[in-house]
Amino acid sequence: MKKGSVFFGQKRGQVTVFIIIAVLIVAAAGAYFILRGSIGQFSIPADVQPAYTSFLSCLEQDALVGISVLESQGGYINLPEFEPGSQYMPFSSQLNFLGNPIPYWYYVSGNNIQKEQVPTKADMERQLGDFIESKVNNCNFDPYYEQGFEISLAEPVATDVSIRDGEVEINLETNVNIVKGNESALIKNHKVVVKSELGKLYNSAKKVYDEEQSSLFLEERAVDTLRLYAPVDGVEISCSPLVWNANEVFDDLQEAIEANTVALTTKNVGEDYFTVPIKGVGEEVRFLNSKNWPSGFEVTPSDGAFLISNPVGNQQGLGILGFCYVPYHFVYNVRYPVLVQVYSDSPGVTGNEIFQFPMAVVLQNNNPRESLNVTAVEDVVPELCTYKNTEVEVIVRDLRGTPVKANVSYECLGNRCSIGETSDAGVLEDAFPQCVNGYVVAKAPGFKDVRYLFSTTSSGSVSVIMEKLYDKKVQLKINGVNYNGDAIVYFTSPDVTQTIVYPQQKNVQLAEGQYQVQVYIYRNSSINIGATVTEQCIDVPRSGPLGLFGLQEKKCFDIQVPSQLISNALSGGGKEDYYVLESDLARAGVLEINSKNLPIPDTIEKLQDNYALFEENGLDVDFR
DSSP states (O other), rough: HHHHHHHHHHHHHHHHHHHHHHHHHHHHHHHHHHHHHHHHHTTOOOTTTHHHHHHHHHHHHHHHHHHHHHHHTTTOOSSSOOOOSSSSOOOOOEEEEEEEEEEOOOEEESSSSSEEEEOOHEEEEEEEHHHHHHHHHOOHHHHHTTTEEEEEEEEOEEEEEEEETTEEEEEEEEEEEEEETTEEEEEEEEEEEEOOOOOOOOHHHHHHHHHHHHOOHHHHHHHHHHHSSSEEEEEEOOSEEEEHHHHHHHHHHHHHHHHHTTTOBOOOSSSSSOOOOOTTTTTTEEEOTTTTSEEEEEEEEEEEEEEEEEEEEOSSSGGGGGGGGGEOOOOOEEEEEEEEEEEEEBBBBTTEEEEEEEEEEEEETTEEEOOOHHHHHHOOOOOOGGOOEEEEEEEEETSSSSSSOOEEEETTTEEEEEEOOTTTTTTEEEEEEEEEEEEEEEEEBBBOOOEEEEEOSSSSEEEEEOBBBBEEEEEEEEEEEEOOEEEEEEOOSSSEEEEEETTTOOEEEEEEEEEEEEEEEEEEEEEEOOOOEEEEEEEEEEESGGGGGTTTTEEEEEEEOOOOOEEEEEEEEEEEEEEOOHHHHHHOOOEEEEEEOOOOOSHHHHHHHHHHHHHOOOOOOEEE
């Protein structure tokens, strides 16, 4: 019995302990639920709460403004340092889009260095945090001051921003002290979560950029556009030159680039040419270009503003061909910007959000640029130009001894170093790099460029004489009668050749010197050349074992030349060596060139005769 009583007493004591523990757990839980609101709200009194809610609303608005700036400026609030472009490479480091500067993610600097400036998500978070810190003290609490509130904000201590898919979280650490009557609150940490597609849009924009850098899909399509809308290479049956106006070619090319760029899409719409499939991009992507944006178009060979290709087969001694053809091959460098806009169909807090950034599209020598590692490229200055230690005086004058204000540079071993500009007295004293048999180069508006051989191994002085250029009107005549039909006129001097396509061009810039003047006059003709078939035979290795020992046999095939109609043929002109005096250039208004008439040919043989007569024809060149 005692044993049973002892056992029963121990069991009752254990039950009591469990009851006490249960009561404590229930009490703790109750206290948690009762105090949870005041803990989560930092025990903010109800009278103070409206002012603090206004502060959080101000913080949210600042965040939305910063997000909008990031999206509109390619992920930047504070723009990178501006870098201007050049005549060779028209891009600066920013694209001006509707008055809004947007940093290029990829561009080519004015000195032909490839660069990129792609912000990371961490960069955007840091810039957004700095932006909010700079704006937070500008919150307007005037309505609460009128109600008797006392509100003070300390300088922000730290801001942590997290950009995620669908939202941006801001955690700001700063003391906000709010007093209303006998109630007050001091809040140190503040959290705002803003709904925004910034993170998703940036991720898609980065995928579009990476795809362009790896596959150069914009450049590949630019090559197609170039070959469709500009003369690149080919052959045409003709006995007169083919002439294109370069400005008209560039205008057509710009319009085609603008239209074809906006037609690009990343949506899967089948095997359409304008579809650019990019994995992982669910948002809408728009590609934009404008002919009003900075762009660059260059083509060689060219004669001034014209592309000219001369015929083969009508020259003296080539009559055996029996036909004429014009081969042409032009090489282009094309540079233009493309603005990429990534946006979502679903509207956010502020409507449809758009993240945009520009890229430069570059074709070199008719081909896409090479995709290079451009993350750590620095401006490169030729080593020669870093060691300017020879003092040289450069004196620039024209033929009459008048000082010329010119830009002076120095060329040596393929490098060119800019030195400076002469004073109003035509004198420049500066340090040059040391070089044997380099060239002092002087350039000035209205004068021919001058390259003067000069060694800079020791100090000295060099006088440079520049020849003034005069713009003269050209009037062609045939047998003394003014002619305003089609012609091509060449002015060839020892260092340069100028070409004018007459009558579209009637002006030429000339300086004193020796020129060979050539005039080719073309008029309507009707030369019919029938189709011909000629047999051509070549030696080829014999088939079978005999071919292994070098034995050959003849194999013949037919060459078919289609019939052609020559509607424009050489029917006048000639050439003359002529020394142009500056006195004639200064006083005369018109340069008259009189040539002899040639018969309009109606057979290929007579066309050949005209080219033989052309070589014998002289010209009467005179200034009036």
